[in-house]
Amino acid sequence: MAKYLSPEAKKKRAMRRRMRRAAMFACLAAFVLVVSWGIVSVIEFFAPGEEAPQDLVVPQPTTGLEPNTSLENDGLWTEHVGPVRKTINDFDIIAPDHRMLQLPENGSVDLSYFENACFVGDSLTDGLRIYRSIENSVADIAEFVCNKNLTPKSFIEGVIPFDWDRKTQNGIEAIVEEDPEILYITLGTNAMTFMTDEQFLYYYDQMLTQLQEQLPDSLFYICSLTPTTQAAAARRPIFSYDRLYNVNNQVAKMASEKGMHYINLHEVLAGDDGYLKAEYDSGLDGIHLKPEAYTQWVQYLMTHTVHNKDNPYIPGSPYYMG
Numbered sequence: 022m023a024k025y026l027s028p029e030a031k032k033k034r035a036m037r038r039r040m041r042r043a044a045m046f047a048c049l050a051a052f053v054l055v056v057s058w059g060i061v062s063v064i065e066f067f068a069p070g071e072e073a074p075q076d077l078v079v080p081q082p083t084t085g086l087e088p089n090t091s092l093e094n095d096g097l098w099t100e101h102v103g104p105v106r107k108t109i110n111d112f113d114i115i116a117p118d119h120r121m122l123q124l125p126e127n128g129s130v131d132l133s134y135f136e137n138a139c140f141v142g143d144s145l146t147d148g149l150r151i152y153r154s155i156e157n158s159v160a161d162i163a164e165f166v167c168n169k170n171l172t173p174k175s176f177i178e179g180v181i182p183f184d185w186d187r188k189t190q191n192g193i194e195a196i197v198e199e200d201p202e203i204l205y206i207t208l209g210t211n212a213m214t215f216m217t218d219e220q221f222l223y224y225y226d227q228m229l230t231q232l233q234e235q236l237p238d239s240l241f242y243i244c245s246l247t248p249t250t251q252a253a254a255a256r257r258p259i260f261s262y263d264r265l266y267n268v269n270n271q272v273a274k275m276a277s278e279k280g281m282h283y284i285n286l287h288e289v290l291a292g293d294d295g296y297l298k299a300e301y302d303s304g305l306d307g308i309h310l311k312p313e314a315y316t317q318w319v320q321y322l323m324t325h326t327v328h329n330k331d332n333p334y335i336p337g338s339p340y341y342m343g
Contacts, residue, residue, distance in 0.1 A: 119245060119266075119273035123285035129324045129338035135163045139201035143211045144169035145247055145309065149319070152312040157319035164199045166192065172212035173224035177231075193228070197235045204232070204239050205322070207286070209246035209268060210308055213259050222271050229279055240327060241281035245269045248291040250299070253307025260308070262295045282327055289321040290314060 140146050140159070146167040153160040168181055175181055176192035196204070206229075212221050233241070246269055249260040258264075273283040290310075292298045297307065301314035310318075324339075326332060 119269040119283065119285060122273040122277050122283050124282045124325050124327070126324050126339065127326050127328050128332070128334040130326055131333045131335055132157065132159065132162055133333045134323065134326065135159045135203070137202035138205060139164040139166060139196060139199045139203070140205045141196055142167045142207040143171040145210060146207045148310055148315050152315050155312045156316045157323070159319055164201065166195045166199065170211055171208065172216060173208055173221065173228040174216070176228045177224050193231055193235070196232060201236070201239055203242070204236065205242045205244060207244035207247070209272070210249065210265070213246070213264065218264070218268055221268065222275070225272065226275055229275065229281070233279060242284050243272060243276035243281050244284040245272065245286045247286055248295065248297040250302050250307035251294065251296040254296065284322065284325055286318065286321065289317050
């Protein structure tokens with residue numbers, strides 16, 4: 022005999038059933054979601070993913086031009102915005118182009134800027150000392166540690182036969198003895214006669230390292246190897262444009278990585294073809310310069326300095342900031 026249930030009890034029983042069904046559907050839905058998530062996770066785990074990112078590489082500037090293509094008038098390399106402060110990062114310069122690493126034009130300084138400067142180099146640099154009557158002469162303003170046929174190796178290993186009296190014949194000591202606030206170094210074109218690129222760069226690196234250790238507060242300007250005439254390069258391939266171009270790339274890289282500043286003398290001494298301008302050729306060997314070239318050389322240095330509010334800028338010059 023069926024148990025008698027009051028209408029109220031029947032209603033309660035029906036409600037309990039509905040609640041059980043709702044709970045069952047909720048559990049089933051949760052179960053389906055969990056299973057779906059698990060399937061997706063398994064698929065993603067075994068599916069081929071993207072390759073792990075490689076070490077960060079700094080993009081290198083390039084124009085796609087051949088090394089001896091003139092860029093002097095195309096605005097790519099020479100239109101700098103100044104003043105510019107040089108920055109050094111922790112990345113190696115992998116594929117340098119010396120034109121991209123050169124110090125840009127800045128407000129023009131007057132000759133007093135060179136009162137605490139020392140010029141270091143071979144016979145090409147010595148022209149700055151010899152030609153005293155030219156415009157922009159620094160001969161009686163700056164100090165000089167230079168002589169014919171000098172190379173970086175001369176400063177590291179050899180005794181330098183200076184043409185004038187000095188307390189020492191050691192090149193590094195002679196420079197340090199001057200205690201310069203500013204140091205201009207121009208070496209290389211003569212050295213190409215009897216040194217390989219590797220030898221030159223090795224000793225140059227050693228020389229700059231020693232000088233930087235002994236003159237930590239000096240401002241270093243490292244000048245490019247100077248251009249030769251096309252005729253000189255044709256006679257002696259050791260002076261080819263391509264060779265000087267590649268060595269200058271490495272010199273600029275070396276200077277930048279040491280926190281020094283690279284001066285591109287090709288901008289002022291070379292013509293559109295990348296070789297020494299005919300009007301600057303001394304006529305001796307296609308390497309050495311006329312006095313007029315030194316006037317322009319110094320003028321270029323006067324407009325390419327590291328910006329400093331205390332520099333003796335000429336009012337009205339480009340990028341002059343007062």
